[in-house]
Amino acid sequence: MDSTDPRCVHARAITTGAAKANRAVLNNLITLYSKSDLRSDAASVFRSIPSPNVVSWTALTSAFSNSPLSFHHFISMLRHPSRILPNSHTLTSLLKTCATLPALTFGAQLHSVAVKLGFSSELFTASALVSLYFKTGLSNNAKKVFDEMSLRDEVCFSSVIVGFAQNYKPMDALSTFIEMRRSGKASTMVSVSGALRAGSDMAMLEQCRIIHGHAMVTGLNLNVIVGSALIDGYGKCGLVGNARGVFDELGMELNIVGWNAMMAGHAQQGEHGSVIELFTLMEERGMVPDEYSFLATLTALYNAGLVEETEIWFKRMTEEYSLEPCLEHYTCLVGALGKAGRLEEAERIALTMPFKPDAALWRVLLSKCAYHVNMDIAWRMSDRLLEINPMDDSAYVILANAYASAGRWDEVREVWKRMKDKKVRKEGGKSWIEALGEVHVFLAGDRRHERTNEIYAKLTELMEEIEKLGYVPVWAEMLHEVEQKEKKKSLWHHSEKLALAFGLLNGTVPPGKALRIVKNLRICRDCHEAFKYISRLVEREIIVRDVNRYHKFLNGSCNCGDQWATGGGYKRRLRDSEYVSPKVLEEIEHEREMLRLADRLGGEMNHMKLSEAKNQFEEKNSAIRQGNDIKKLGQQSLPETTVQALVDSVIWYG
DNA sequence: ATAGGGTTAG
Incomplete structure (x- = not known):
């Protein structure tokens, strides 16, 4: 046994008599044991303490953090005859456990206790609350706690950055990152990786580049976490070469x-x-x-x-590697079988696999049925999809498209009518394009952009040119009774075509640079066809990230090999809140300049500032605490109703 | 003496 072993320290404490004399020594021992993963030893040290104080109890609950057992220890503390009041350390530790489990009901009770005791805006406790609320998807609560904090350090900022990123609010994450930098806090691997994640969730290449630059200046680029986030970010932005650069740079570290x-x-x-x-x-x-x-x-x-190959690797996963496939793996398998026309088999697997199929899985299978025009199964899949969400537009759209491509127009009308009766609205196509650090959003038929006239003129010009090259409009999925001219127009005004035309205007995407478009749905069949021709016409690379994958158009062909009608596997989740307004990007433009400045000045002073601010805060906070209800009433313990509420909520976690 | 934030996918 070496001298750092907690059992060794314990033995020495006993032999020298320190253990008997000093409760603080034993409190320390509890922590020492729990850090070495010896929880039961930690508990027996606790039991050996004749009159445990709040520190002893906190050390005990912390030893059982990430387990509901810590809640029980906490309740025991409150029920203990010596009436011990938790302090901010106790609550912080418990709140962290609530965030990890997660245990929102109990956590919310703890929040109320924290408010009663005056800890709810303290640096550590509030940070833990922020994490808990983000973890449970309550971004607004998290933001509220954060807003009420009078002192913020880089840790609580990073909780908010990561929290927003995890809750699909990348713009909020990025603006918090900017706010953090403006307030002079140093970047950490956590905040930088959070910001990267936010940028890559939107496939914002420029954003990822700026943060990469920032990481290089601060040296964080060599950190494994940041490096992994960079690889992921570049991958999601479609720059596999850049991702590979970071990958090679980190090498064995990864x-x-x-x-x-x-x-x-x-x-x-x-x-x-x-x-x-x-x-x-x-x-x-x-x-x-x-x-x-x-x-x-x-x-x-x-x-x-x-x-x-998909089938083989799926089998290998379970048989050779003993890994449990999860829903997403099954979706790949089901999609592959469906694609091969083995629809019944795919359905059987979906129904017998150990997970409840989700909407994405049924949607994949539905689209395969549509592809094979097996309408009986398609209807069944569509019903399953509607069972999960009655307003799911894809359940109707895919059916209608399948009928349309088979020329069964009566049925097409029938499906549209049904959809209309149920008041289901088709999700409109939206595309965005990044040009000079700004993101421009387009809806189908959009005329809101300030350069609208130029965009439509450019589009007409492009379409007429490619028709000369042999492009034939693909309107298999459109109603046949629409006038030829109208058909053409509505095809031409798809959001991705508008975005592309904008990117080809003067002063947008510089000549020679690839045109990068992101779309919320699958790229449409006609746009796919047109983009092939346009890439040849303008001699530019066009990259479209749709909901399923990347399409790279170059010199008349696409790297997807026209395998575009897929689904399953990785998805890009796009929600309205993620659409980027250029205004916020202006700020990022400022930020780029500011980052450069800040990096030149260096971040050493931040730590000093922090401890100074901390002292000021402690003074202010102790005043707050003295004024709070519990202390004012001279109570030594929590009111029975509060304790009972805690007990009531803990039963949910076993 | 006891306390808070992290990378893959979704």
């Missing part, structure tokens, strides 16, 4: 997360060869592939239309 992110980057491009290559290399390096590695592999194979 853990499996970084490897999986790299594989995912290739997978989203449909580069299954590179994914398999990395998979092999990973094993040669002694790393054990996990569920994420397999998801990248299955997505790549499935997106490439390799049905048998």
Whole structure:
């Protein structure tokens, strides 16, 4: 036994008599044991303390953090005859457990206790509350707690940045990052990786580049977490080469997360060869592939239309690697089987797998039925989709499109009528394009952009030119009775075409640079066809990130090999709140300048400032605490009603 | 003496 072993320290404490004499020594021992993962030893040290104080109790609950057992210890403390009042350390530790489990009901009770005791705006307690609320999806509550804090350090800022990023509010995450930098807080690996995640969730390449630059100046680019986030970010923005640069730079430092992110980057491009290559290399390096590695592999194979390979790798996952496939793995398999026309088999798997199929899975299968025009099964899938969400527009749209491509117009009208009767609205197409650090959003038929006239003129010009090159409009999915001219127009005004025309105007995307478009739905069949021709016409690379994958158009063809009608595997989740308004991007433009300045000045002073601010805050806060209800009434313990509320809510967690 | 934030996917 070496001298740092807690048992050794314990023995010495007993032999020297320190343990008997000093409660603080034993409190320390509890922490020492729990840090070495010896929880039961920690508990027995606690039991040996004749009159445990709040520190002893907090050390005990912390030893059982991330487990509901800590709640029970806390209740025991409150019920203890010596009437011990929790302090901010106690509540902070418990709130962290609530965030990890998660345990919102109990956490909310703790919040009320924190308010009663005057801790709810304290740095540590409030940070833990912020994390708890973000973890449970209550962004507004988290923001409210954050807003009420009078002192903020880099940790609580990073909780908010990461929290917003995890709650699909990338713009809020980025503006919090900017706010943090403006207030002079140093960037950390956590805040930078959070900001990167926010940027990459929107496939905002420029944003990822700026943050990469910032990471390089601060040296955080060599951090494994930031590096993995960079690989992921570049991958999601479609720059696999840049991702690979970071990947190679970090080399042996990277853990499996970084490897999986790299594989995912290739997978989203449909580069299954590179994914398999990395998979092999990973094993040669002694790393054990996990569920994420397999998801990248299955997505790549499935997106490439390799049905048998998808099946083989799915089997390998369970049989050779003893990994449990999750819903997303099954979605790849079901989609692949569906694509091969094995629809009943795919359905059977969906119904017998150990998970309840979600909307995404039924939608994938529905689209495969539509693809094979197997309308009986398609209707069944559509019903299943509507069971999950009666307002799901895709349940109708896919059916209608399938009938339309088979020329069964009566049925098309029937489906549209049904959809209208149920008051289901079709999600409109939206596309955005990044030009000179700004993002421009377009809806189908949008005329709100300030350069609208130029955009429509450019579009007409482009379409007429490619018709000369042999482009034929693809209107298989449109109603036949619409006038030829009208048909053409509505095809021409799809959001992705508007975005592309804008990107080709003078002063938007510089000549020679790829045009990068992101779309909320699948790219439409006609746009896919038109973009192939346009890429040849204008001799530019056009990159479209749709809900399923990347499409890279160059010199008349697309790297998806027209395998665009897929689904499953990785998805890009796009919500209205994620659409970028140029105004916020202006701020980021400022931020770029500010980052440069801040980095030149260096961030050493921040720590000094922080401790100074902390002292001021403590003075102010002790005044607040003296004025609060409980202390004012001279109570030594929490009111019985509060304790009872805590007890009532703890039963939910066993 | 006891306390808060993290990368893959979704």
